[in-house]
Amino acid sequence: QKEVEQNSGxxxxxxxxxxxxxxxxxxxxxQSFFWYRQYSGKSPELIMSIYSNGDKEDGRFTAQLNKxxxxxxxxxxxxxxxxxxxxxxxxxxxxxxxxxxxxxSLTVIP
Amino acid sequence: xxxxxxxxxxxxxxxxxxxxxxxxQDMDHENMFWYRQDPGLGLRLIYFxxxxxxxxxxxxxxxxxxxxxxxxxxxxxxxxxxxxxxxMYLCASSLLAGYSYEQYFGPGTRLTVT
Numbered sequence: 001q002k003e004v005e006q007n008s009g010x011x012x013x014x015x016x017x018x019x020x021x022x023x024x025x026x027x028x029x030x031q032s033f034f035w036y037r038q039y040s041g042k043s044p045e046l047i048m049s050i051y052s053n054g055d056k057e058d059g060r061f062t063a064q065l066n067k068x069x070x071x072x073x074x075x076x077x078x079x080x081x082x083x084x085x086x087x088x089x090x091x092x093x094x095x096x097x098x099x100x101x102x103x104x105s106l107t108v109i110p
Numbered sequence: 111x112x113x114x115x116x117x118x119x120x121x122x123x124x125x126x127x128x129x130x131x132x133x134x135q136d137m138d139h140e141n142m143f144w145y146r147q148d149p150g151l152g153l154r155l156i157y158f159x160x161x162x163x164x165x166x167x168x169x170x171x172x173x174x175x176x177x178x179x180x181x182x183x184x185x186x187x188x189x190x191x192x193x194x195x196x197x198m199y200l201c202a203s204s205l206l207a208g209y210s211y212e213q214y215f216g217p218g219t220r221l222t223v224t
Contacts, residue, residue: 032211043200043215044153088153092211098143102152 004091006101014109019076021104023089026070032092033065033072037085038103044088048074079108113137114216116201122222129188131219133201141204142184143213144168144176146197153200159184191223 003026013019021035032051036044050056050063050072062075072091076083086103093099117132133142143158145168155168157176165176173195177185184203188195198220202213 034212036215043218046212046214049212090213096211098155098211098213100153102150 004089004099004101006087006089006104008102008104010105010107012107012109013079015079015081017079017108019079019083019106019108021074021076021087021089021106023072023074023091023101024070025072025089025091025099027091027093027099028067028070029094030067030070030091031094033063034090034092035061035063035072035074036088036090036100037083038088039085076106079106081108081110084108114201114203114214116199116216116219118219119217120220120222122224123188123191124224125192127188127191127223129191129221129223131186131188131199131201131221133184133186133203133216134182135184135201135203135214135216136182137203137205137214138181139203139205139214140181141211141213142178143202143204144174144184144186145200145202146170146195147200147218148197156186188221191221193223195221196223197221 035048038044048063056063060077064073088103089101114135144156145153159178175187201216204211204213
């Protein structure tokens with residue numbers, strides 16, 4: 001069974017701080033990785049995708065990928081209360097199937 | 111922008127009823143997916159389709175069937191609804207292009223079976 005593991009949290013950070021969200025995956029051959037944000041009662045919204053080792057930045061968001069360690073993370077700089085949500089990590093495995101983690105709940109405290 | 115729509119936001123059905131959930135996407139995506147999401151269990155794949163009239167079972171297909179007669183439309187069918195099928199149902203679509211399989215989700219249907 002392919003697995004994507006996330007710390008369920010809840011993770012609380014003060015406004016303006018950096019929030020760090022982590023994800024590990026079991027299929028070493030996976031090539032595509034995604035971060036989704038899901039507000040309570042809403043559907044997941046794609047915020048970042050990353051395919052190569054290293055960092056990828058988009059505004060206040062940075063995704064980091066380390067395929068050797070089978071680890072992907074999401075950093076949110078200058079966290080805002082509007083960032084309070086559940087963040088889902090998703091991995092596309094070697095069989096072209098998506099696997100989602102169960103999500104990390106983030107609360108940004110004003 | 112990609113737009114994925116689902117036929118209902120909220121649905122209440124009785125045990126034993128046949129239930130149809132419709133999903134439509136307007137971006138000419140080849141792949142379409144049906145998930146259910148339950149607290150503590152995350153997103154679980156029910157079925158997916160990579161082409162018209164094609165379907166593949168996901169992790170939890172039991173009690174469900176699907177239909178894809180047109181590229182833009184993917185239907186999920188609960189043959190005989192049961193209370194353990196009360197859940198949030200999410201449809202998604204993606205391109206079939208290299209490995210940039212970014213999935214885009216519809217707003218979801220919260221189904222309650224009584």
